[in-house]
Structure formats: C-alpha cells, structure tokens
Amino acid sequence: MTGVTSGIKRLLSATCMATVVLGASVVLDRAGVITAVSDVAAQDSSGKKKQETRKTPALRNNIYEKLAEAQTFAENKDYVSAEAVLNEMLDATSKKRKLNAYELANVYNTYAFLRYAVEDYKGALNYYRKVIDQRPQIPIALEVGTLFTIAQLYFLQEDWQKGIDTLNQWMAVTEIPNTNAYVLLANGYFQLKDYDKSLENIQIAIDREEAAGKLPKEQWYNLARFIHFDRDNFAEALDILEILIMYYPKKQYWVQASHLYGEQKDEGRQLAILEATYEQNLLDKSQDLVLLSQLYLNAEVPYPAAKTLEKGFKDEIVEDDSKNYELAGVAWRQAQEVTKSLPMLELAAEKSEKGELYARLGSVYLDVDKNKAAVDALNKGLKRGGVKRADQARLALGMAYFNLGEFNAARKAFREAAKDKRAKSFAQQWLKYINSEEKRLNEIAKELG
Known part of the structure; x- marks a missing residue:
C-alpha cells in the first residue's frame, strides 16, 4: 500500500464508524418515533451557500434499538453477530412492513462499516x-x-x-470543506500528474493550517516542494525547505537546500548550508563530502577542504578513487602542506589509467627538489600516455635530469620537448644552458686537475 493510501486508511479508521443517526438533529416525538431533521447547503443567486431544510422519514424506535444492538456488536469487533442482526432486520421486513428510506440507509451504513472493518473495501463501497x-x-x-x-x-x-x-461532489454540498479534503484532492491530482491542481489544493491546505496557528504536516510541504522542484521553481522550493529545516530538521532537507542554492549559482549559501550539515555529522555520502571540499576550494579555503577529505577517507565514507585522492592532494598543496599532498597525489596517480596524474606528481616532486622521484613519476606518466601537455612534462623531466647532473638524459628530454612549438623556445634555451654549464664544469675540472 502506498504512503498516500495508508494515510487515507488512518483517516477512514477515525471517521467512517457507522452511527445510527449520522450528523442529524434527532427529535423523539410523543409516540416514541425518532424524526431526523437536517440542514442542506445550497447556493443562492449571489453564489453564497445558504441553509435549506430537508425533511426525512421517521426512524422508528424499534429500528433504532436494532441498529444500536448491531452497532454495539461492531464496536466490540463481533462483526458476525452485528451482521446477523442486520440480516434479521432485512428478513423481517419482507414479511412485515418494509423499512423506509431513512431506516434502510442506516442499515446499509452499518453494513458498509462491517465490510470496511474486514478490509472488504469494494463491499463497503457498494453499501455506501x-x-x-x-x-x-x-x-x-x-x-x-x-x-x-x-x-x-x-x-x-x-x-x-x-x-x-x-x-468534488462532496464539496458542492458541504458548507465548510475540511482541510483533509484538500489534501486528498492534492494527492489524487498528483497521481494523475495534474500538478497545477495538485499544487493549488495542497497550498490551500497549508494556508488554512497556518492561518489557524497550526503546523502543517511534513508530507504536505513535501508535496508542494516536489512540484516546485519539478518545475524548476527553485526559489519556492527553497522557501519550503527552509520551513522543513526549521520544523522537521532532517539531513535530506539540509542537503537538498544546499543543492538548490547550487542550482541558483549561489555558492556562498550552498557552502554555508552544507557546512552546517557537516558540523551536525549529517553527511554520510561520498558525493556530499567531495562537494563540500570542492566548495571550500572554490572559496579559497583549502585547509578545511583537505581536512574534510582526510576524515572522509579515515571514516571510509569518501570513495578511494583517483579523482578524490587528486582533490585531496590539490587541497593539501594549496594549504601549503606538501608532505601531506604527495601521498594523496601518489595514490591518485596509481589508480588512474592515464599518465596525466603521474606528470603532475612529477612536477610537484620537482618543486620540492625530489628530483629522482620526479624523474620516475614523469617517465611513468609519459610511458602510460594520456598526458595533456607532454611538452611540459618533458621540460620538467629535462630539469630533473639536469638537477641530478645527468646532462645527456636532460638533452634528450629537452630535444623531445622542442618538437612541440609551444615549448621549443624554452627547450632550446635549456639546451644552450646545458652546453654552457657542461663547459663551465669541464674548465673547473681542468683547473683542479
């Protein structure tokens, strides 16, 4: 059973209990006969509802007592005995005077409740x-x-x-429709994908409840929020999410609000909401922690970005894939924590199918004077392939070889880099510099020799 129908079932359980005289003014006349008089809602020429009187047949006292007997059995959940009383009433009238319409309606009303009580909804509908x-x-x-x-x-x-x-037929004859009726209509129209009428009715329900100083139910807000979100009405959806966060605080509402601010390109508020969610220990998905870290980096606060990922890896929430390790490495590097950045970048490179990350890793090693590690990483990257700027990687490789004093290997790297016009000028300068430096070192060696 869906959430909608289960909610309706709870409402029915509270409202459809059979009564002998339902909602009518009951008058006992001198002969002991019950007469029911009720008001009917109609509309006058101005369109306003007015009250009319409907006179109904009398409910005889002996019939009332039988109905009361059946109802007592029903209240005690003795449905078999209750139905037996009703069956006897109908059998008896075939031999004696028949039940009038009002009496018969009460018998059918009680039958309907008995059918509902055993979840025979089609049978209940038939009697109603x-x-x-x-x-x-x-x-x-x-x-x-x-x-x-x-x-x-x-x-x-x-x-x-x-x-x-x-x-809708019921609303035409009732004077003041209750709020639950609008909720039912909203759900019905939603199921039929008539979102205009669904939103119209759920908004009426919400407005009436708020006007009465009551808090509308969570699912009412959620229905309206879903429709607004489906229509890309992000501002309206955010208004509802703010109410849900205030009165029905749940992780999903914090996260959804953050995502909606992202849809509106409001990264400041997106970060603030997601950060508040994180501080409440409500983020337990890799994608949310990664998003939070990316937002920190975009806001130029790399340290909390790195710490978020560090804890995420430790708690085994953040997925151990190449992109996430790369993000952590970038965050630590921007936070000037190179010693923490390198292990993350190493893991990222190992898990990547392409050589691009090894090329980046080699450049970081070069920056911190780890030339042997730089040579190894850059060669791995170039060998694996997929390096976006192979010319830049070869320039870095040439510099690492030069720093190690391996001039021939450096020349080879710079000559390869010079084949790309983007790096040609810089590579040729390095080749001249190597020749000059090699000549200088040879002269020094002769003087010392």
Missing part, C-alpha cells in the same frame, strides 16, 4: 452507494458524510479519478 441511493429521504449530514467516506475509499483503492469526482 446504497446509502446515497436513498436520497433525498436521508439527512443531508448522512449524505455528506457518506460521500466523503466514498471518496476516501476510492483513494484507498487508488481509483484516483473517481475519488476526485466524488470529493
């Missing part, structure tokens, strides 16, 4: 329709209440269109 068939000789209150119950039963069986039609 028989109650309605007794119009206009039944109290308006009974008619109105029965129509509302029929509508709920249609919704319970997920027959959305019939539920909507019956509920």
Whole structure:
C-alpha cells in the first residue's frame, strides 16, 4: 500500500464508524418515533451557500434499538453477530412492513462499516452507494458524510479519478470543506500528474493550517516542494525547505537546500548550508563530502577542504578513487602542506589509467627538489600516455635530469620537448644552458686537475 493510501486508511479508521443517526438533529416525538431533521447547503443567486431544510422519514424506535444492538456488536469487533442482526432486520421486513428510506440507509451504513472493518473495501463501497441511493429521504449530514467516506475509499483503492469526482461532489454540498479534503484532492491530482491542481489544493491546505496557528504536516510541504522542484521553481522550493529545516530538521532537507542554492549559482549559501550539515555529522555520502571540499576550494579555503577529505577517507565514507585522492592532494598543496599532498597525489596517480596524474606528481616532486622521484613519476606518466601537455612534462623531466647532473638524459628530454612549438623556445634555451654549464664544469675540472 502506498504512503498516500495508508494515510487515507488512518483517516477512514477515525471517521467512517457507522452511527445510527449520522450528523442529524434527532427529535423523539410523543409516540416514541425518532424524526431526523437536517440542514442542506445550497447556493443562492449571489453564489453564497445558504441553509435549506430537508425533511426525512421517521426512524422508528424499534429500528433504532436494532441498529444500536448491531452497532454495539461492531464496536466490540463481533462483526458476525452485528451482521446477523442486520440480516434479521432485512428478513423481517419482507414479511412485515418494509423499512423506509431513512431506516434502510442506516442499515446499509452499518453494513458498509462491517465490510470496511474486514478490509472488504469494494463491499463497503457498494453499501455506501446504497446509502446515497436513498436520497433525498436521508439527512443531508448522512449524505455528506457518506460521500466523503466514498471518496476516501476510492483513494484507498487508488481509483484516483473517481475519488476526485466524488470529493468534488462532496464539496458542492458541504458548507465548510475540511482541510483533509484538500489534501486528498492534492494527492489524487498528483497521481494523475495534474500538478497545477495538485499544487493549488495542497497550498490551500497549508494556508488554512497556518492561518489557524497550526503546523502543517511534513508530507504536505513535501508535496508542494516536489512540484516546485519539478518545475524548476527553485526559489519556492527553497522557501519550503527552509520551513522543513526549521520544523522537521532532517539531513535530506539540509542537503537538498544546499543543492538548490547550487542550482541558483549561489555558492556562498550552498557552502554555508552544507557546512552546517557537516558540523551536525549529517553527511554520510561520498558525493556530499567531495562537494563540500570542492566548495571550500572554490572559496579559497583549502585547509578545511583537505581536512574534510582526510576524515572522509579515515571514516571510509569518501570513495578511494583517483579523482578524490587528486582533490585531496590539490587541497593539501594549496594549504601549503606538501608532505601531506604527495601521498594523496601518489595514490591518485596509481589508480588512474592515464599518465596525466603521474606528470603532475612529477612536477610537484620537482618543486620540492625530489628530483629522482620526479624523474620516475614523469617517465611513468609519459610511458602510460594520456598526458595533456607532454611538452611540459618533458621540460620538467629535462630539469630533473639536469638537477641530478645527468646532462645527456636532460638533452634528450629537452630535444623531445622542442618538437612541440609551444615549448621549443624554452627547450632550446635549456639546451644552450646545458652546453654552457657542461663547459663551465669541464674548465673547473681542468683547473683542479
């Protein structure tokens, strides 16, 4: 059973208990006969509802007592005995005077409840329709209440269109529709993908509840939020999320609000909301921690970005893939923590299928004078392939070889780099410099020799 229908079932359980005289004014006359008089809502020429009186047949005292007996059995959950009483009433009238329409309506009303109690919803609907068939000789209150119950039963069986039609019929005869009716309509229209009417009705329910000083239910806000989000009405969806965060604080609302601020390109608020969520220990998905770290980096605060990922790896939340290790390495490097950056970049390079990350790693090693490690990383990257700027990698490789005093290897790297016009000038300068430096070192060696 869906969430919608389970909610309807709870509502039905509270409202559809059969009563002998439902919502009517009951008067006992001198002969001991009960007469029901009820008001009917109609519209005058101005369109406003006015009250009319509907006179109904008398409910005889002996019939009342039998109905009360059946109802007592029903309240005690002795449905078999309750039905037996009703069956006897119908059998008896075939031999004696028949039940009038009002009495018959009450019998069918009680039958309907018994069917509902055993979850025979189709049977309950059948009997409730028989109650309605007794119009206009039944109290308006009974008619109105029965129509509302029929509508709920249609919704319970997920027959959305019939539920909507019956509920609209009920609204035409009731003076002040209750808030739950608008919620039912909103759910029904939503199931039929008529989002305009769904939003219209759920908003009425929310507005009425707020106007009465009450807090609307969480699922009401969520229905409106979903429709706004589906239509890219991000501002309206955010307004609702802020209410949900205030009164129904859950991780999903914090995260969704952050994502919506991202959709609006408001990275400042996106970061603030996601950071608040993180501080409450509500982020338990890799993608959310990675996003938080990226937002920190975009805001030029790399240290918390690196710490977030460090804890995420430790807690085994952040996925150990190449991109996440690379992000951690970049964060530590921007935070001037090179010793922490290198292990992350090494893991990123190892897990990558391309050589690009090894090339970047080699450049970092070169920057911190780890020339042997730089040579190894740059050669791995160039061998693996997929390096975006191979010319730059070869320039770095040439410099690392030069720093190690391996001039021939350096010349080879710079000659390869010079084949790319983007690096040609710089590579040729290095080749001249190597020749000059080699000549200088040879002269020094002769003088010392």
